[in-house]
Amino acid sequence: MKNAAQLKPGEIAVIIDVDNDHPSSHRILEIGFTPGQEIQFISGALFNDPMAFSIRGSIVAIRKNEASCILIKPKH
Amino acid sequence: MYSDQTETLTKKRIPLITLVGQPNSGKTTIFNFLSGKNFKTVNYPGSTVEYYVSRILSKHAVDANILDSPGIISLVPSSPDERLSVKALHSHPEYGAPDLVIVTVDSSQLSRHLLLVRQLQDSGFNVVVALTMIDILHRKGFDISETKLSQLLGCKVVRINGKTGEGIDNLLGAVKEGITSEQAGRRLIETRTPNSKRKEKLLESYREIESIENEVLFTLKSAKDDSRSSLASINEQLIVLGNNVRNRPDENTLRLDKILLHKFWGLAVFALIMSVTFTLIFWLAAPLMDLVNDGFSIASEFAFQALGDTWYGNLVSNGIISGVGSVMVFLPQILILFLILGLLEDSGYLARGAMLVDKPLSAIGLNGKSFVPMLSGFACAIPAIMATRTISNKRERFLTIFIVPLMSCSARLPVYALLTAFLFPPEDTLMGGIAMTAIYLFSIASSLVIASIANRLSKSISNLNDPSSFILELPAYRKPKLSVVGANSFNNAMQYVRKAGPVILYLSVILWVLTYFPNHTPQIDGAGRSEEEIVELTNSERIATSYASYMGKFLEPVLEPIGMDWRVGVSLVATLAAREVFVSSLALMFKVTEAGDDIQNSLLDAMRNAKIEGTGMKLFTTATSIGLIVFFVFALQCISTIAIVRKETGSWTIPALQLIAFTGLAYFLTYITVNGLRFIGVN
Structure with missing residues (x-):
């Protein structure tokens, strides 16, 4: 399954789930990355890490490794 | 009742x-x-x-x-x-x-x-x-x-x-x-x-x-x-x-982020903002710092005149007023730093800066959130160490606290200014500037190397299961509210004064006691000398026979290998109160009086003529001056820093480690520098 770390700049996707086993999963859910939400990969720092996503009208930066626990499907 | x-x-x-x-x-x-x-x-x-x-x-x-x-x-x-x-x-x-x-x-x-x-x-x-x-x-x-x-x-x-x-x-x-x-x-x-x-x-x-x-x-x-x-x-x-x-998200923000978070332009803007910040901290603050300095000099002079050349006159003017002055002189710089940090934060940029440096910093065991504390460390380690509280990972937080004292805080600036002025004639502002920049780059590079070594060592010692994380909201850009930022900067700066002030004040008084007693009124043969010369001789005779000099002489065997003598030793002991005290204490040790115009030039002259006692060897050479700079880059000389690290980490382990590792390293590298330079014929 695809995860958010594999998105290309500008790409939009819908969250299916957040992997519970990742240590940051709870904070990621809390900050708004919940199933059903649409995210867009805005821009990445060097080596695309951390990555900035738009989520629920905000921009949130998370590490690539943390983005990999957000499971996604392409929009439509 | x-x-x-x-x-x-x-x-x-x-x-x-x-x-x-x-x-x-x-x-x-x-x-x-x-x-x-x-x-x-x-x-x-x-x-x-x-x-x-x-x-x-x-x-x-x-x-x-x-x-x-x-x-x-x-x-x-x-x-x-x-x-x-x-x-x-x-x-x-x-x-x-x-x-x-x-x-x-x-x-x-x-x-x-x-x-x-x-x-x-x-x-x-x-x-x-x-x-x-x-x-x-x-x-x-x-x-x-x-x-x-x-x-x-x-x-x-x-x-x-x-x-x-x-x-x-x-x-x-x-x-x-x-x-x-x-x-x-x-x-x-x-x-x-x-x-x-x-x-x-x-x-x-x-x-x-x-x-x-x-x-x-x-x-x-x-x-x-x-x-x-x-x-x-x-x-x-x-x-x-x-x-x-x-x-x-906000469209304006998305548009701005196309540039500010761009892989190359983003870094270029980041570098630009950092250079402007540093330039402002140093150049904008300089005239204000002079003003504060002058103010305290006048107050000290006034107290001395009013109370006379008595022990309490000396205590008030040299111990208390100068002690307070040594804290207050950094206030403009700290205020400007807080102001710039506040503006960057309020505009929404600071979070982006943290994001841009997270990757390189995490490679050496730090976190993007270490960025703000490290930046603050260039003004003063105390607010910087308090700023590490936003780092959720304990190891990363402690590692940030560990290296913050290596950031070139503003108290080192007067010392570097004096020593670069000694190395290059004051007319040569270009070389002076290059030397100063080189010192700063050297201190940044060494702190990063030390962080990566400390990271490896701490990993091999403890195997904490404390996963590293970087989750940070990048707020929408907006025009900063100057009144709010101003009020907060002022408040933060006042907090610094309240925290650091008392410690530096007590230490200044202790230091004054050590340099004033026991021989507080030495007998000077005044025949054929002007009043000024008598004051000068009295001061230097008093200090040469003071408790501080015993300490300096006690330290002499340690200082001799790095090309210093007991007088530099006393000044180094004095830096425990605050690093910048080094300059004024050198002036005291080398019989420089404030009578006359420029204290820095007369101090430089005195340094050029100073000889290691008992030998004909010059004390301050190119080799020993560079050695002293190296010493100040690494040594942990600030008691307030030790106190705040103890408070923030909850134990003496980290401050003790810092004291031993940084001061030991400083001594070792100074030894290599001085003797290496002497060996290749630089003197």
Whole structure:
């Protein structure tokens, strides 16, 4: 399954789930990355890490490794 | 006795209102509106987390205390900072449980911010919602119905304009009602959701919030066409628009981020902003620092004249006034640093800076969030170490604290200025500037190397299961509010004075005692000498026979290998109070009087002529001056830093490690530098 770390700049996707086993999963859910939400990969720092996503009208930066626990499907 | 008792019985407890909100939700602005500028900071006992507390301005006619707290994302904490905030929210050790909580909610990020409101309500808090950032919501093309939101949440909702203060009256009305309601006195029960249920509970809250969001937001266009009451039809439109538009971040921000977060341009802008920051810290502050310095010199002189050349005259002028002056002289620089940091933070840029450097910093065991503390370290290690509290990972936080003292703090600046002036003639400003830049780059490079070594070592010693994380909201760009930033910078700078001031003051007095006694009135043969020369000789004779000189001479065997003598030793002991004291203490040791014009030039002359006692060898050479610079780059000489590290890490382990490792390294590298340079013939 695809995860958010594999998105290309500008790409939009819908969250299916957040992997519970990742240590940051709870904070990621809390900050708004919940199933059903649409995210867009805005821009990445060097080596695309951390990555900035738009989520629920905000921009949130998370590490690539943390983005990999957000499971996604392409929009439509 | 009797009257005391009645007083306690009749004295009504002043209601407590706590301000809660996510970072960047406009909390501080509301606090400033309610409190005016009469706030004081209070510490959470046993820690250094600060709270602002104030009585609500009397013109608002609400008698209550208002407590500001650091921003939190949820009631489930994930950093030491948040843990304390959440704990203090439930029951503040000094002020008790709040009668009312005002939650600031950024209306342009409604769903994310409503989560905290829901959690607070679930925990039984008496809540009033203050909607902020309506202008950004409007920019997105939406408006919000606070009456509808109030119905759905079951609490009062007030919209606030952070720029004009519009809505504060309504907020006060809601507050007045809230603190007299029966909910106000209720006991709070700290609810804990078991880990296995946490995700489920969170998703349920978010689902509920999303349906609320759908009902309260409507497009601006329709708001103009229809009246606000016809929400049903508006909501129909909203469904057509779908979530996509509403959940777009601020367009201006997205456009700016195309450049500021660009892989190459982003870094270029970052480098530019950092260079401008440093230039301002040094060049803008310099004239102000001179002013403070001159002010204290005059005061010291005046005290000396008034009290005469007595022990107490000396104590007041040289011990106390100069001691206080040595702290105050850095105030302009610290103030400017806080001001720039405040502007960068308020504009929304600082979070981006942290994001851009997270990768390189995490490679050596630090975190993007180490960036702000490290930057602050260039002014002073004390506020910098306090700023590490936002790092949730303990190892990364301690590692940041570990290397912060290696950042070239402003107290080292006068020392470097003196030594580079010794190495290059003052006319050669270009070489002086290059040398200074080289020293700074050298100190940054060495601190990074040391961080990576310390990271490897700490990994091999402890195997803490404390996963590293970097989750940071990048706030929408906006024009910083100068009045708020200014007030906060001033407040932070005052905190620095209160923290560092007393320590430096006591040490200055101790140092003065060590350099003044026991031979405080040496007999000088005054025949054929001018009054000035007599004062000069008295001073140097006094210090040459003082307790400090015993210490210097005791240290001499250690100093000799690195090309120094006991006089430099005394000055190095003196730097324990504050590094910049090195310069004034050298002046004292080398018989430089302030009589005449330029103390720096006369000190430089004295240094050129100084010889190591008992030999004909020059004391200050190119080799020993560079050696001294190397020593100052590494050595941990600041007692205030040791004290604050002890306080922030909760044990002596890290300060002891720093003291031994950095000072040992400083000695070792100075030894290599001095002797290496001598070996290749540089003298």
